[in-house]
Amino acid sequence: MKPLARISHALSWVLHPFLLPLYAVVYLLTCTAFVYYPTGMKFYFAWVIVLYAMVIPVLSLGLLRALGCVSDWRIDERRERWWPLLIGTLCYVLCAVTLARIPSAVFLRKFMLAAACCEGMCLVVSFYWKISLHLTAMGAAVALLVIMSVADPGRSLVPFAVTVFCAGALASARLYLGCHNAAQILAGFCGGFCVAALALLFL
Known part of the structure; x- marks a missing residue:
């Protein structure tokens, strides 16, 4: 496998949509006002998000693969x-x-709704066209950092630049x-950014 192919595969897995909620919650609990919350509450937030956003979807995908509903973990086929x-939406x-x-977790709730x-x-x-799920998730992550940067420019600027x-x-x-x-990539990023930003601001 060529070096660029290996790097591309590695990026696809490291920045997989299943993992981005974990990165986001780590950022929120360590670099925002949530850092002042009790340790037990932060662990509870992290556990709830990891359970619903990662564990259950991954186990469900494994079950769907075992049942023959999806042919590959990457679910590249649009109809699968x-x-x-x-x-994932229900989770x-x-x-x-x-x-x-928990009233104080309103921003985390908004992020999950987004x-x-x-x-x-x-x-x-996906009923009509194939869109990039990876870039949709990244668009949502950038939207989160944009909103955080507006609220706290000094603290969120570096994470925003890294995410972009x-x-x-x-x-x-x-x-x-x-x-x-290119169209599927652009649609995924722009769609994820716009939908997440609107959800974070108005839900």
Whole structure:
């Protein structure tokens, strides 16, 4: 395998949509006002988000693969994305409902609802067209950092710059691997950014 192909595959896995919620919650709990919360509460937030955003979707994908509903963990086939995306959307909604019980976790709840909206958008689009799930997730992450940068410019500027760089590198990797064309990459990023930003601001 060529070095660029190896790097592109590595980026696709390191910046996989399943992992981005983990990165986001680590950032929120260590670099924002949540850092002042009790350790036990931060662990609870992290556990709830990891459970609903990572563990259950990954186990569900494994079950779907065992049942023959999806042929590959990467779910590159557009028609195989419907069940994983539906399950992902429901998981994010359930996560938001769980976090809604804690009034001080309102921003985390908003972030989970934004993720649910992004998954729902990809679900609808996938009935007609293939959109980049990787770049949709990165668009949502950039939207989160934009809003955080407006609220606290000094603290969020470096994470924002790193996230934008990662989004560009990931877009290049997905194009290099032939997983998507430029339109699918652009639609994913712009769709994820716009949907997440609107959800974070108004839900």
